[in-house]
Structure formats: C-alpha cells, structure tokens
Amino acid sequence: MRQGLKRPRPTDTPERSPVSENVRVRFAPSPTGHLHIGGARTAIYNWAFARRHGGTFVLRIEDTDPERSTDENTQAILRAMEWLGLDYDEGPGVGGPYGPYFQTQRFASYADALERLKAADATYPCFCTPAQLDTKREAARARGGFAGYDRTCRLLSVADAEARIASGEPHVWRLKVPDDRGEIIFPDAVRGDVSFPADAVDDLVLVRTDGTATYNFAVTIDDATMAITHVVRGDDHLSNTPKQILIYEALGEPVPVFAHLSMILGADGKRLSKRHGATSVEAYRDLGYLPEAVMNYLALLGWSLDGETTILSRETLAGNFSLDRVSRNPAIFDDEKLEWLNGVYIREFSPSVFVERMLPWLEEAGLANAGEVESRREWFEELAPLVSERIKRMDEVVDMVGFLFRDAITIDPLAKDKVLAKEGAGRSLEAAADALMHLEDFDAVKVEATLRAIPESLGLKPKIVFQAVRVAITGSTISPPLFESIALLGKPRTLARLQDARPWATV
C-alpha cells in the first residue's frame, strides 16, 4: 500500500499529530561543514511548516562528532540561517525551555534514557567484538538476506551478563527489537504510508563501548525530550525511521509524524557535491545571490503552491506551506533558474533599496563607501535602475558601474578591435567631444539630444557613433544606457575619455 497511497487532499488538516496539536519542528545540522543547499531547503521547509501552523521552530546543533565538528562551522551555519531569514524560536543564542541545544550537552539525557530502557527490559548488553561482528556480517551477507546482528548476546542470561559487566568486560547496549512487533508502518507526511518488516530491523547499538550514544539513539532521545511533533528531514533517514520508532515505543514516548524530503542533485543527476561548484548557502551569497531568491528557489525545488506560482515571498511561503504538496522525487538543482529568479528580485528593488544592496559590493571592490553614498544619494539612486535592470547577480554591479568610479579606464582590447577600429570611430569621438564641450546642462536629456545629431552630420550609422562613444567612455561594448551614463560620469571625465580614446580610433 506504500506506493499508491493517496495523500489526503485538503492541505494540512490531516497533519494533526498524534502527539500534540502544538507543532514543534527542528532543524538539526551537524557542524562538520557549512550550511549545504540541501540542508538549507530542509531548514526552510521546517521553518515554513512551523510558521504555517503557528508552531515552534527549534535549531539543534548535532556536534557529537568531535573530529569534524567545529565552532567555526556552527557560527557559519548560524550566519547562513540568519542571512536566509530563518528565525528560530529555540536554539543556540536564543535558548528555550528544552535546552541545551547542542547535542554534546545532552549526554545526561541519553544515560537516563538508557536506564529507562533497561528497566523496561528493552535493551541488552552485547559483548561481541567488532571483529566478530564483521565476520558474522560477512557470512550473513554471503548467505544472502538479512545481514543484521545475529542476536547472540540477547540469549545470554541476565546473571551471565551482569557477571561479565562486573568483571569489566567491554560491551555495548543494543535495542531489543520485539519479536512480535510485526510490520512497522508509519504515515510519512510526504510519501504516504511506508512500511518495513520488523524482522528486517537490526538490534541496533544504542550506546557504544565508551558509553556514548549512537546517532539513532541520540536523535530519538533529543526529539522525544524536545517534544518534537514533526520530524522533517532528508530522505537518507527514511530507513532509519523504523529503528527510531522502535526506540520511541520501547521508551513509551509518542511517535512524531515523519516527513522525508528527497535529495537535491547536481546537473548530472548525481548527489550534489564539490564537483558541482557552489553547494553552500554562503557560496551563493558570495556569488551575488540574494537571500530572497535563494529562499524562493529552494522553496520551489520540491514544493509547489499551485504549479503556476514562481515568485513567492517568504510571507506567502510561511502562510501556505504544506507537507502534502512536497514532491517525492529528487530534484536537480538548476543554477540558471536560480539566476533568473535572482534577476527578478533585483529588478523589483526600488532605487534606494538597490543602492543599499549594492553598497557592500562597491565597498569590497574599493569603488565607493557608505559615506560617499550618503553624500551623493540622488546620484546613486539615478544610477540604480540603470543597473538593476541589467544584472542577475549582485557581483555584476562592479563590472557594470566601475567606469563611473575610476579616474581612468582601460579599454577592453576586444572592444578596440571591434568598435574603435571601425572607420568613422575617430570622427565620432571628435564630434562627440566638440558637441558635448559646449553643453551647459549636462543631463541625460541634453546629452542625448546633442549626440543624436551626430550620426547624420557625419553621415554614419547611429550604431557606429554610439558604440564608439560607449567604448571610449566605459571601456566596454556593454554598459548601462549611454546618455545616462555620460550624464552620471560628468562633463570633465567624459571629455577626457573621449580624448584619451582617440589614438585607438580609426578616423
């Protein structure tokens, strides 16, 4: 019944959890790297789900891998969350009643849970050595079929086991999977009913020889003790779910609703990795993408409002997100669509907002600083729409407006060949300089009127004239609109550049 299970239609009402009407979800990244695109989408869905239901969004850092977890990564993840505007109600920095929010600080609760399992006769010590287990596993696999633990130590008598523990023999604690459990079926909020035969679930290790909790044990205890009602996470955890359900059951804890999100793949259909270029949220930020666009794109990569809507505000997302409209199939990440979407957001900016947004990029390129922007506010706001209309990534502003800020420009060699080398280019520059020299009000309208007269007077095509001037002024064949650019550049610099380009131009 797993495949064709029809998910309930009226969105979200059936998301009623057996646990609580009070939605509590969590995003639990491991600080072994930066916030990955896939992780970001998981975070977004959790956030949106919580907001949609007036619930609580918890951020929990799973820093139990001491080798790879770093505080720096934790900070980077926190920053990425903030950049995306994913505010959480409980977690590092903000605290909350279910803390601490770092897994390494929750060890006591795992020990406590283990005691409860012992009391419930739901766990047993296992003395098999890793080497023995390897051998058994290999043999089992060679035989075909189930390759889980053969439950040797489960057969040990309590007295035996206690004696061996007392003698100091190393041991782990395993979950005693009930023999009569039958099929483990759970209603996945995105995939419908999913079922696993209970005898295919291993007597998994809960607590290691060194006393630390394994992943499946730790997450389950954390989710239970944090009263998480909906576990929305990556597809890679689907097979872990029956194990975790068994732990909830052994503990007598309510089982949350699970929702498994499919993976995000690279253009080649393979799992997203370094080979695919940028994979972290901050890499996209540095590439000139806007948080609005990344959020919008990721929201739609695996979820749809109605199949038509492509531009989606965070408010709309927060007000309409539903798990039953999440796609079940893996999605290929499409940089081009993200870029288009980014352009849409850039174009929507008002001049003053665009100026704010481009300032960091100008500063980083050493073109301008906040003070200059303040002192020439109108000038920047005139420039804004000329640029915002023609870029898709914020980093492009630097190339697009650089000529306005530098004293001297270098002319693109290709532009020299293609434009200045054309016959008539020299005459065009000369005529433009002569005409503009006498212009009093150096605004775009006047500049345009002045330059428009030149092609005819020289008997040249407008394109020849204007492109020559453009290259002389901006150094490139591509630029914001010419007349406006000239007006913004100002008379002295314009005349100087017209002059400077003359040696390159064919008369």
Added chain:
RNA sequence: GGCCCGUUCGUCUAGCGGUUAGGACACCGCCCUCUCAAGGCGGAGAUCACGGGUUCGAAUCCCGUACGGGCUACCA
C-alpha cells in the same frame, strides 16, 4: 545480496479516473532598441520509464520489470 524510496517536456513542476497533458527556467523566431538587458508577441519541446492488468475510459488504481537513489557501522 536484503529492505526501503523514486520515475510527467533538457530542468523545476501542475495533475488525485474523462484535460487539445497546464505553468516556469532554458532554447528558437519576431517586435522594441545607442550596447547589454528588460519587456511584448509567437514557436518548438512530454508516445506521462517500460510491460501487463482493473475499468466504458488510466499520467492518475493494481502487479511486474528496468533504471536511479537511500539504508544495511560501536559515522552522522
């Protein structure tokens, strides 16, 4: 090997038994035009992975196959 999940234009998706299979990105053409964009108009692109059923009727329901993916650790 075993268990589980998935498969609609190149890509993201709509679709919940009867549709000319809709939209978006990308692509192509035309218009606009001082470049580049943006914008407008139009176009091409999906035998709904394949094969069997069920049904008057299937992209939609069932079964199987193929392909892709996940899990199968004292990793997370």
